[in-house]
Amino acid sequence: MKLSKRMQAMQSSPIRRLVPYADEARARGVKIYGLNVGQPDIETPSVFMDAIRNTEIKVLAYANSKGDPELIKATSDYYKRIGLPYEPEDIIITNGGSEALMWAFVAVADVGEEILVPEPFYTNYRSFSAPYSVTLKPITTYAENGFALPSEDEIVAKINDKTRAIALSNPGNPTGVVYTREEVELIAKIAKEHDLFIIADEVYREFAYEGLKATSFGEMTDVLDRVIIVDSVSKRFSACGARIGSLATKNKELPEQLLKLGQGRLCAPTLEMIGSTALYKLDPSYFDPIRQRYEERRDVLCDGLAAIDGVVCMKPMGAFYAIAKLPVKNAEDFAKWMLTDYTDNNETVMVAPVEDFYQTLGMGVDEVRVAYVLKVEDLKRAVEILDKALKVYPDRV
Numbered sequence: 001m002k003l004s005k006r007m008q009a010m011q012s013s014p015i016r017r018l019v020p021y022a023d024e025a026r027a028r029g030v031k032i033y034g035l036n037v038g039q040p041d042i043e044t045p046s047v048f049m050d051a052i053r054n055t056e057i058k059v060l061a062y063a064n065s066k067g068d069p070e071l072i073k074a075t076s077d078y079y080k081r082i083g084l085p086y087e088p089e090d091i092i093i094t095n096g097g098s099e100a101l102m103w104a105f106v107a108v109a110d111v112g113e114e115i116l117v118p119e120p121f122y123t124n125y126r127s128f129s130a131p132y133s134v135t136l137k138p139i140t141t142y143a144e145n146g147f148a149l150p151s152e153d154e155i156v157a158k159i160n161d162k163t164r165a166i167a168l169s170n171p172g173n174p175t176g177v178v179y180t181r182e183e184v185e186l187i188a189k190i191a192k193e194h195d196l197f198i199i200a201d202e203v204y205r206e207f208a209y210e211g212l213k214a215t216s217f218g219e220m221t222d223v224l225d226r227v228i229i230v231d232s233v234s235k236r237f238s239a240c241g242a243r244i245g246s247l248a249t250k251n252k253e254l255p256e257q258l259l260k261l262g263q264g265r266l267c268a269p270t271l272e273m274i275g276s277t278a279l280y281k282l283d284p285s286y287f288d289p290i291r292q293r294y295e296e297r298r299d300v301l302c303d304g305l306a307a308i309d310g311v312v313c314m315k316p317m318g319a320f321y322a323i324a325k326l327p328v329k330n331a332e333d334f335a336k337w338m339l340t341d342y343t344d345n346n347e348t349v350m351v352a353p354v355e356d357f358y359q360t361l362g363m364g365v366d367e368v369r370v371a372y373v374l375k376v377e378d379l380k381r382a383v384e385i386l387d388k389a390l391k392v393y394p395d396r397v
């Protein structure tokens with residue numbers, strides 16, 4: 001017996017592969033401040049559980065493969081409220097944004113074809129492309145200029161006859177970048193001129209700070225037939241465990257084709273679709289205090305990290321992540337050492353090494369991603385621990 005090469009060639013998630021070390025540390029009684037995963041600590045709105053409690057289901061049956069019609073309608077209404085034109089027939093409900101991304105990648109590219117992605121990118125894009133032998137081609141962006149997109153010429157130079165799409169998250173994970181309207185328009189222009197799809201991962205849409213508003217690709221009216229919007233309740237409503245996401249597109253062929261994948265996996269979870277319907281009916285003012293809370297946390301974490309000797313941390317404008325460049329030779333070794341060898345008063349910090357968020361070898365080796373999803377006191381303590389740890393870390397540069 002042998003396992004497939006493509007499976008063995010897949011990476012394990014750099015966000016999660018240090019978990020066994022964290023489990024061992026916890027078993028030794030160590031308290032860990034988890035800055036590694038984008039798991040918000042904000043309470044899921046009570047309407048979610050209330051809606052589920054109030055259903056009178058006698059048989060927990062399969063739902064429609066396209067999704068519960070009420071959730072589809074609520075999602076469409078949400079889009080309309082924010083000025084996006086998606087009708088119920090344009091929307092398919094998926095098992096999280098993750099399944100939506102996987103389907104989008106499968107739908108637009110065949111074996112050996114390429115999808116352009118600004119790097120660093122959400123590392124699981126690799127897990128969504130590698131099983132289908134689709135290649136991710138990086139457009140490198142840099143912390144020094146806020147992870148802005150490079151020039152049109154530089155992007156176009158990456159396109160060849162195998163290129164099928166550009167995929168990007170906006171606001172971005174792991175960079176926290178919020179692309180300007182000009183950048184979004186540039187991608188739309190390039191996609192139109194080179195006949196590409198745009199896979200627009202907008203799961204952090206509401207999380208843009210300092211009064212900034214993230215421009216959706218759904219606003220790019222002359223390319224809507226090539227835009228695939230990926231969404232999710234995970235981060236938006238702090239409901240990661242619900243596993244409810246969606247795809248929305250004005251492309252006339254795609255919904256029917258995607259439904260084949262939907263029918264193959266039968267349906268998204270019935271109860272969670274009921275809960276998510278209530279979430280999408282929430283008033284948009286729900287986000288105001290939450291956005292404020294994240295902004296405050298961002299300031300605490302980024303200002304704190306930037307004040308540590310040798311650390312570079314640019315303040316991101318969106319999502320709830322930041323990239324910190326550390327004065328260490330290898331950030332993954334440092335992250336592991338924090339779990340296996342270091343404690344301060346029996347406490348330590350877990351961070352995600354960023355190397356595997358880049359496709360280009362050698363990039364991000366001394367960078368970590370931190371998520372500001374903990375309360376302010378915990379973030380302050382995490383910064384204090386990192387500061388002390390870096391002072392005694394043996395492999396410092």
Ligand SMILES: Cc1ncc(COP(=O)(O)O)c(C=O)c1O
Binds near residue numbers: 098099231243245
């Ligand atoms: C940019 C981005 N897209 C998609 C996802 C997938 O989220 P989910 O499958 O929980 O909806 C995540 C999760 O962290 C993410 O950061």
